[in-house]
Amino acid sequence: MDRPIRVVVAKPGLDGHDRGAKVVARALRDAGMEVIYTGLRQTPEQIVETAIQEDADCVAMSILSGAHNHLFPKVVNLLKERGADDILVVGGGVIPEDDIPRLIEAGIAGIFTPGTPTSVTIDFIKNNIKRK
Amino acid sequence: MDIKAGLLNSDKRAAARLISMIENGEPEAVQIIKECYNMTGHARIIGITGPPGVGKSTVTDKLAKQLRKEGKHVGIVAVDPTSPFTGGAILGDRVRMADLNADPGVFIRSMGTRGALGGLSKAVHGAVKVLDIFGMDYIFIETVGVGQSEIDIVKLADTVIMVMIPGLGDDIQAIKAGIMEIGDIFAVNKSDRDDAERTAAEIEAMLDFNRNEEYRPPVLNIIARDNKGIEKLLELIEKHWEYENKSGSYRHKKLNRLRTEIMDIFRDEVMRTLYGISENTNIINELAQKVMDKQMDPYSAADRLMDEFTNNQRQN
Numbered sequence: 387m388d389r390p391i392r393v394v395v396a397k398p399g400l401d402g403h404d405r406g407a408k409v410v411a412r413a414l415r416d417a418g419m420e421v422i423y424t425g426l427r428q429t430p431e432q433i434v435e436t437a438i439q440e441d442a443d444c445v446a447m448s449i450l451s452g453a454h455n456h457l458f459p460k461v462v463n464l465l466k467e468r469g470a471d472d473i474l475v476v477g478g479g480v481i482p483e484d485d486i487p488r489l490i491e492a493g494i495a496g497i498f499t500p501g502t503p504t505s506v507t508i509d510f511i512k513n514n515i516k517r518k
Numbered sequence: 519m520d521i522k523a524g525l526l527n528s529d530k531r532a533a534a535r536l537i538s539m540i541e542n543g544e545p546e547a548v549q550i551i552k553e554c555y556n557m558t559g560h561a562r563i564i565g566i567t568g569p570p571g572v573g574k575s576t577v578t579d580k581l582a583k584q585l586r587k588e589g590k591h592v593g594i595v596a597v598d599p600t601s602p603f604t605g606g607a608i609l610g611d612r613v614r615m616a617d618l619n620a621d622p623g624v625f626i627r628s629m630g631t632r633g634a635l636g637g638l639s640k641a642v643h644g645a646v647k648v649l650d651i652f653g654m655d656y657i658f659i660e661t662v663g664v665g666q667s668e669i670d671i672v673k674l675a676d677t678v679i680m681v682m683i684p685g686l687g688d689d690i691q692a693i694k695a696g697i698m699e700i701g702d703i704f705a706v707n708k709s710d711r712d713d714a715e716r717t718a719a720e721i722e723a724m725l726d727f728n729r730n731e732e733y734r735p736p737v738l739n740i741i742a743r744d745n746k747g748i749e750k751l752l753e754l755i756e757k758h759w760e761y762e763n764k765s766g767s768y769r770h771k772k773l774n775r776l777r778t779e780i781m782d783i784f785r786d787e788v789m790r791t792l793y794g795i796s797e798n799t800n801i802i803n804e805l806a807q808k809v810m811d812k813q814m815d816p817y818s819a820a821d822r823l824m825d826e827f828t829n830n831q832r833q834n
Contacts, residue, residue, distance in 0.1 A: 389538075389541070389542040390605055390606065390607075390630070390632075392538075411608055412608070414606065415601065415604065415606035415607060415608050416601075416604050416606055417604070417606060418604045418605040418606045419606050420600075420606065420607045420609060420628075420630050421606070421607065421608045421609065422609045422612060422628050423608055423609065423610045423612070423613060424612050424613065424616065424619075425610075425612065425613035425614075425616050427616075428616065428619070429620070431620055432616070432619040432620050435619050435620060436612065436619055436626075438530050438531050438534055439530060439534050439625055439626055439627060440534065440626075440627065440628060441531075441534035441535050441537065441538040468531070469531065470531060
């Protein structure tokens with residue numbers, strides 16, 4: 387069906403750098419998606435609540451503080467608890483290579499580190515959202 | 519997921535999904551609304567409108583928080599513009615409402631205009647019904663930043679708050695027709711700036727020309743960021759509501775609104791049928807070619823299309 391993909395772009399944790407998140411948000415918009423931007427310093431609970439109220443297809447998070455190992459899986463688990471694990475979760479930011487396998491295992495579908503062309507993220511979301 | 523059962527069972531996911539289905543024009547959504555329509559009419563619907571950057575989201579956020587203190591359940595539908603070129607949108611109103619996210623008594627939904635021009639999205643009507651059925655006491659509709667003619671909010675809201683700020687333009691802007699005529703309450707936000715009093719006075723002066731003798735929209739200076747004037751603003755909303763009910767204006771307006779809504783739904787149906795005909799029969803291209811060759815004028819071509827439409831309706 388022809389409907390815009392809805393993506394929540396969120397900044398969990400305490401770092402105040404949202405330039406990356408905003409660049410991704412604009413790129414997703416230009417790819418025809420509806421981007422719900424949440425602003426800085428969101429808790430996993432807030433992000434999950436937003437994703438549910440907005441009926442999002444995807445939650446895209448950006449972290450530069452190093453708290454990804456804790457916060458990304460927390461969002462995945464909370465979504466599961468709410469019966470909303472059909473929402474695709476992806477992450478980006480400064481994330482060491484070594485951490486990526488564990489994050490994937492925890493249910494984050496894709497990790498996009500600095501230098502990833504936005505087109506890669508866009509295609510990944512388009513190809514992996516779970517709803518028709 | 520059983521959407522209807524979920525909606526009646528206060529499941530936020532079901533309500534959220536139903537709103538998406540309405541946005542995407544799924545017939546099943548209309549069916550659910552039909553079945554639950556008798557449950558609408560509980561919520562008070564407040565429109566928040568005004569030019570871009572005046573603080574509509576912040577005003578909405580503060581009003582919602584105040585109502586939450588009183589134990590009311592609050593729904594918010596926040597509309598932002600969809601790009602006419604890509605169909606994409608950045609819906610950013612939640613940034614100003616960040617700490618309402620975690621409040622279980624609040625439901626916020628962001629919407630893109632998806633091509634609608636009146637400052638709202640077509641699906642807002644439906645979204646408001648869903649939140650009403652869901653049990654919200656107050657529903658705020660925040661329009662896109664408006665210019666001078668995006669006034670669709672009056673088709674929906676019981677009370678329209680026009681948010682302005684000091685220094686938006688000289689008084690001639692204020693007497694232009696359009697948005698200045700739809701405010702039930704004027705809130706001059708960011709009133710810690712210079713000229714706040716003057717802006718309020720200019721609005722007052724414009725209201726001297728008001729056609730309604732009984733109700734004069736109040737003008738209030740507020741500073742939403744600092745929560746200044748928010749309680750007073752809520753009082754004015756209540757006062758307006760009392761006036762509307764006592765004077766019978768509410769009944770009158772509500773009937774008008776419903777008339778418009780029925781006509782809008784009907785027009786959409788007609789348009790859908792027309793698009794169906796033109797897609798299936800190539801008639802539009804043939805007519806355009808005839809007009810191009812001067813074998814026909816566009817008015818007669820439209821008459822032909824009308825014939826086709828009536829025939830189509832008869833067959834169904």
